[in-house]
Amino acid sequence: MRMCVIIAGLVFGLNVGQEVASAASAEHGKTAFIQNGCWQCHGTMGQGSIMTSGGKRLAPDPLPWETFSAFVRSSNRAMPPFSEKILSDNDLADIYAYLLSIPKPPDTASIPLLKE
Numbered sequence: 001m002r003m004c005v006i007i008a009g010l011v012f013g014l015n016v017g018q019e020v021a022s023a024a025s026a027e028h029g030k031t032a033f034i035q036n037g038c039w040q041c042h043g044t045m046g047q048g049s050i051m052t053s054g055g056k057r058l059a060p061d062p063l064p065w066e067t068f069s070a071f072v073r074s075s076n077r078a079m080p081p082f083s084e085k086i087l088s089d090n091d092l093a094d095i096y097a098y099l100l101s102i103p104k105p106p107d108t109a110s111i112p113l114l115k116e
């Protein structure tokens with residue numbers, strides 16, 4: 001699979017290759033988000049809940065990367081910290097790519113039923 005991505009990148013030019021590569025890391029990030037249990041408190045799409053994430057939402061529009069990664073590594077309140085030993089830098093970056101890939105909901109003005 002990775003080979004195909006590399007070949008596609010070579011055939012279609014670097015841009016396509018980069019898009020495929022970032023899609024792949026968001027996909028892996030989704031797996032890491034599930035495997036590390038983030039979903040249990042934050043919901044499978046980072047939507048959060050008042051009960052388990054203090055009402056905080058991770059996506060769409062995640063925090064800037066520095067704030068996000070620093071929080072995950074050093075949280076000391078309701079959320080347990082995740083050190084490099086249990087969550088690698090790569091997996092954390094992929095989780096961030098997954099959260100970035102979650103689309104915003106449509107603008108209410110674009111939904112005819114809500115205008116009536």
Ligand code: HEC
Nearest residue numbers: 036037038041052053054056068071072077078079082095
């Ligand atoms: C046991 C429940 C629990 C788990 C598991 C958990 N979180 Fe959290 N998370 C929380 C709570 C509760 C907060 C709000 C904490 C606070 O304000 O101190 C939070 C806050 C955050 C924030 C800050 C959000 C903001 O807007 O300030 C980030 C980023 C975050 N979590 C990412 C993650 C990631 C990534 C994982 C998995 C590696 C994860 N969390 C796993 C409960 C959890």
